[in-house]
Amino acid sequence: MRITGYYFTHHKEILTQQYPENRETMYIGDRFRGEVVMLHNENNEHRCTGCSACEIACPNGTIRIISKFETGEDGKKKKAIDKFVYHLGMCTFCNLCIIACPTDTIVMSKAFEHSTTDRKSLTKILNKPGSKIEKGVEEK
Numbered sequence: 001m002r003i004t005g006y007y008f009t010h011h012k013e014i015l016t017q018q019y020p021e022n023r024e025t026m027y028i029g030d031r032f033r034g035e036v037v038m039l040h041n042e043n044n045e046h047r048c049t050g051c052s053a054c055e056i057a058c059p060n061g062t063i064r065i066i067s068k069f070e071t072g073e074d075g076k077k078k079k080a081i082d083k084f085v086y087h088l089g090m091c092t093f094c095n096l097c098i099i100a101c102p103t104d105t106i107v108m109s110k111a112f113e114h115s116t117t118d119r120k121s122l123t124k125i126l127n128k129p130g131s132k133i134e135k136g137v138e139e140k
C-alpha cells in the first residue's frame with residue numbers, strides 16, 4: 001500500500017505502459033530491435049551493393065540476396081541487387097547483419113506488432129519496387 005501510494009504522487013516514475021491505448025505515444029527504447037529494414041532516400045534510392053556480407057553474417061539463413069548484373073554509365077557490367085529477401089519469422093534479432101553491412105544500408109526498426117495468420121507475410125522484400133542504388137555508393 002505504501003508503494004502504491006508513492007506512485008500516486010510520483011507519476012513520472014511509473015514504467016508500466018497502457019498498451020495498446022498508448023500506441024501513438026508509447027516509448028520504445030533506443031536499443032530495441034524489432035525488424036531489419038532497408039533505408040531508402042526521398043528519390044527511392046538505397047545503398048545496397050548486393051555484396052552479400054549481411055547474408056554471410058546471418059547465422060540462420062534469414063537473408064537471401066538475389067543479384068543481377070546491370071550495365072553502368074561507363075558501359076561496364078556491375079553486380080546489383082535484384083531482391084533482398086528477409087524471413088522475419090526466422091530472425092533472432094542478433095544484429096550481426098547490420099554490423100556486417102559496409103554501406104549502412106540496413107537498420108533495425110522499432111516495429112514489434114508482427115502477429116499474423118498468414119505465414120507468407122513474414123517473408124519480405126526489403127528493397128522497394130523501382131528503387132535503385134544511390135549514385136557513387138558502389139565505388140566505396
Ligand code: SF4
Nearest residue numbers: 058091092094095097
Ligand atoms: S538480425 Fe541476426 S538473425 Fe536477423 S537477419 Fe540479421 S543476422 Fe540474421
Ligand code: SF4
Nearest residue numbers: 048049051052054101
Ligand atoms: S545490405 Fe549491406 S551487406 Fe547486405 S548486400 Fe546490401 S550492401 Fe551488402
